[in-house]
Amino acid sequence: MYVSANGFSAEGAAWRVEVCDDCGKEFYYPNEQVGYGEALSMMGIGAAGNNEAAAREAQADLRFRLKHMRQLVKCANCGRFQQAAVVQRRQELASQAIRTGFFWTLFPVFGFGIASVVLDKNANWSNAAILAMFGSGLLGGFLTVAAWVIARFFFDPNIGRYLLWRADQETESKGMTQSQYQQMTQSDHLDAT
Numbered sequence: 001m002y003v004s005a006n007g008f009s010a011e012g013a014a015w016r017v018e019v020c021d022d023c024g025k026e027f028y029y030p031n032e033q034v035g036y037g038e039a040l041s042m043m044g045i046g047a048a049g050n051n052e053a054a055a056r057e058a059q060a061d062l063r064f065r066l067k068h069m070r071q072l073v074k075c076a077n078c079g080r081f082q083q084a085a086v087v088q089r090r091q092e093l094a095s096q097a098i099r100t101g102f103f104w105t106l107f108p109v110f111g112f113g114i115a116s117v118v119l120d121k122n123a124n125w126s127n128a129a130i131l132a133m134f135g136s137g138l139l140g141g142f143l144t145v146a147a148w149v150i151a152r153f154f155f156d157p158n159i160g161r162y163l164l165w166r167a168d169q170e171t172e173s174k175g176m177t178q179s180q181y182q183q184m185t186q187s188d189h190l191d192a193t
């Protein structure tokens, strides 16, 4: 296991063993995760202490993630993605869709809202800005919900259905069979002695 931290985030990896849903054999992979912590400070007061707290929080989050979270890695024996990893990925993509969608919706809504106030001497342009504000809010809201639904219910790498997202082939194929893993740990041992 390795860990490197910079206060607000800590990244690390630990070997993970999975028993395949499909073929029942074991496979191994280095599970890489990032933990996050937050530091709040008011005009620099208490920032140092808070940074330490944030670093501890990031470490704790990382330990939790290394233990409980998976990566989307194919079984090294039969090539099947594990159902638990697919479900986890769907949840991650869905919450990412909400965060991204929220930002890209609020951004034009505020922009057009401010524009409508600035332009209020010219009633035509001001009304157009108000329309654009509601329009972008509706469109953004619709696209956000659509992306959330697609992530939550339709994303399925086992049938090659990535839709809005791309496959991370390097991560997907880093799994090792039991004998590959044993060979690797044995040669590490030989190197070390």
Ligand SMILES: [Zn+2]
Pocket: 020, 021, 022, 023, 024, 025, 075, 076, 077, 078, 079, 080
């Ligand atoms: Zn398998």
